[in-house]
Amino acid sequence: xxxRLKEQLDRSRVFRVIASxxxxxxxRNDKYSYSVDISxxxxxxxxxxxxxxxxxxxxxxxxxxxxxxYDFIDPYFTAEYYRMCYSFPIAPLSNVDASCSSTEDxxxxxxxxxxxxxxxxxxxxxxxxxxxxxxxxxxxxxxxxKKSCTKPLNMLL
Numbered sequence: 470x471x472x473r474l475k476e477q478l479d480r481s482r483v484f485r486v487i488a489s490x491x492x493x494x495x496x497r498n499d500k501y502s503y504s505v506d507i508s509x510x511x512x513x514x515x516x517x518x519x520x521x522x523x524x525x526x527x528x529x530x531x532x533x534x535x536x537x538x539y540d541f542i543d544p545y546f547t548a549e550y551y552r553m554c555y556s557f558p559i560a561p562l563s564n565v566d567a568s569c570s571s572t573e574d575x576x577x578x579x580x581x582x583x584x585x586x587x588x589x590x591x592x593x594x595x596x597x598x599x600x601x602x603x604x605x606x607x608x609x610x611x612x613x614x615k616k617s618c619t620k621p622l623n624m625l626l
Contacts, residue, residue: 470546473522474538480525486533494530505530510541521545 487495492508503526504513511517516524521543523531531538544550594600602613607620 470542474542477523477525477528478538481529481532484526484529486529488533492534494533496526496529507531507534507536507541 484496484498487497489495489504492506494505494507496503496505505511505517505527507527507530510523510527512524512527514524514526517527523538523541527541528538531541601610603610604612604614604618606618612618
C-alpha cells in the first residue's frame with residue numbers, strides 16, 4: 470500500500486487544485502481537468518471508485534484541503550484486514566477430480582448453423598505473387614489513379 474501511495478503522490482504533484490465547493494474540487498494539469506468530490510470519494514476519472522484507492526487527482530485534492538491521506542484509503546488495504554482475512558484456518562480440498570465428474574455442470578458452446586452458400590477459399594498468396602492493378606485512364610498496369618498517371622491530359626482525351 471505504501472509503495473502505491475507514494476507512486477500516486479508523486480503523480481499528484483503536477484496538478485493544480487481549484488476549490489469549487491466545500492468538498493468539491495477541480496484538479497487540473499496542462500491538458501485535462503478532473504472533478505473530485507472528497508465527501509463522496511468520487512473522481513471524474515472513476516479510478517477512485519473502481520480501485521477503492523485514491524487516484525492522483527483525488528490525492529491532490531485531499532492534500533489541497535490539508536486532510537490526512539490515510540483517512541481516505543479503504544481499510545481493505547491495511548495490514549489488519551490482511552491478517553483478519555487469513556486468521557481462520559483454510560481447510561484443504563479432498564478429491565478435487567471427483568467433484569468435477571458431472572457433465573451437467575459444464576456450459577456447452579451454442580449450436581451454430583453453417584452459413585448458406587459456397588464457402589470462400591482461404592488461398593494464401595505466394596511470396597513473389599503480387600496483385601496487379603490497371604489504370605482506368607491509360608489502361609497500363611501498375612497504377613490506378615488519375616493523379617499518378619504519367620500520360621499527358623491531351624493524350625487521354
